[in-house]
Amino acid sequence: MRLRDVGRRYGPRGPWVLRGVDVELPGAALLRVVGGNGTGKSTLLRLLAGIDAPSAGRITGRPRPAAYVPERFPAALPFSAAGYLTHLARVQGLRRGAAKRAAEEWLERLGAGGYARTPMTDLSKGGSQKVAVAQALLAEPELLVLDEAWTGLDSAARAELDRAVAERVAAGGTVVFVDHDPRRLAGAAHGLLRVAGGRVEASALNGPGCGEGTEPVPLGPSAVVTVSGPAGASLPAGLPAGLPGGPGSTPGPGGTLRLTVAAPYSDALLRALLAARPPWHIHAVEPAPGPDPARGSATEGGPHS
Numbered sequence: 001m002r003l004r005d006v007g008r009r010y011g012p013r014g015p016w017v018l019r020g021v022d023v024e025l026p027g028a029a030l031l032r033v034v035g036g037n038g039t040g041k042s043t044l045l046r047l048l049a050g051i052d053a054p055s056a057g058r059i060t061g062r063p064r065p066a067a068y069v070p071e072r073f074p075a076a077l078p079f080s081a082a083g084y085l086t087h088l089a090r091v092q093g094l095r096r097g098a099a100k101r102a103a104e105e106w107l108e109r110l111g112a113g114g115y116a117r118t119p120m121t122d123l124s125k126g127g128s129q130k131v132a133v134a135q136a137l138l139a140e141p142e143l144l145v146l147d148e149a150w151t152g153l154d155s156a157a158r159a160e161l162d163r164a165v166a167e168r169v170a171a172g173g174t175v176v177f178v179d180h181d182p183r184r185l186a187g188a189a190h191g192l193l194r195v196a197g198g199r200v201e202a203s204a205l206n207g208p209g210c211g212e213g214t215e216p217v218p219l220g221p222s223a224v225v226t227v228s229g230p231a232g233a234s235l236p237a238g239l240p241a242g243l244p245g246g247p248g249s250t251p252g253p254g255g256t257l258r259l260t261v262a263a264p265y266s267d268a269l270l271r272a273l274l275a276a277r278p279p280w281h282i283h284a285v286e287p288a289p290g291p292d293p294a295r296g297s298a299t300e301g302g303p304h305s
């Protein structure tokens with residue numbers, strides 16, 4: 001997806017909020033948008049999601065389907081939570097049965113199954129935020145745009161949204177998010193979009209071309225996955241490209257490789273390794289060692305397959 005000389009202002013004589021924005025967003029990437037208050041982060045997200053059109057310039061190659069969780073979700077809708085999501089899934093092209101199942105599955109995953117039949121107008125702020133998140137995940141979007149989507153969710157639902165984000169990226173999608181908490185998905189993002197003075201500056205966080213000072217600080221918990229490759233694979237050069245979470249690798253015992261990844265990415269990383277042809281052999285998945293190096297393995301055992 002490419003933004004070329006994009007500008008946005010509200011009203012024909014309004015001040016330019018964004019101007020001359022020229023960035024390209026990669027696939028299979030998690031991108032964090034940062035910037036001071038009122039600099040235009042939400043404006044940029046609405047342009048990316050296609051909710052607003054640019055006042056100048058062009059946006060091309062938007063992945064489809066695209067989905068968006070707005071900062072403020074209109075909760076006063078004449079539906080139950082499940083009714084609303086089923087309706088949206090139908091609009092997105094799912095058949096009646098599949099739409100109902102997708103709605104129920106996402107409400108369950110987010111811990112909102114108990115109020116699936118509750119009218120939207122009666123939902124708590126947290127309940128309505130779960131519906132806001134569920135509506136964006138129904139159609140397995142290739143582009144997912146999240147504006148403070150974790151705000152108002154309980155910790156289990158926040159962790160579920162982290163997992164859903166990792167799944168979208170593992171499936172080759174682009175996820176762009178803003179969050180006031182700098183620890184949100186810290187260590188997992190592949191790039192930064194910094195909004196300042198009406199401009200947007202993109203920088204890579206993992207992989208080649210990392211700018212100095214833009215390395216992610218791994219504040220969140222990490223997992224270590226010990227693997228060995230298919231026979232004859234050279235380590236780590238033989239690792240499949242574009243692994244979820246951009247894991248770091250260090251040599252492990254007995255010719256194995258230890259991959260360190262932000263915890264929300266561990267399931268997606270395991271799936272990607274097992275889905276590789278030929279598949280990789282998983283020896284252990286354990287929390288990254290804390291300050292105590294004597295801490296043992298959590299799930300040392302045989303291969304997962």
Ligand SMILES: Nc1ncnc2c1ncn2[C@@H]1O[C@H](COP(=O)(O)OP(=O)(O)OP(=O)(O)O)[C@@H](O)[C@H]1O
Nearest residue numbers: 010014017035036037038039040041042043044195
């Ligand atoms: N619908 C609108 N009509 C008029 N002006 C708007 C509208 N939406 C945003 N703006 C203005 O555009 C500027 C950027 O707002 P935006 O919400 O995009 O910034 P932000 O960085 O997301 O802010 P915050 O950090 O407070 O969430 C602000 O001056 C805001 O007042």
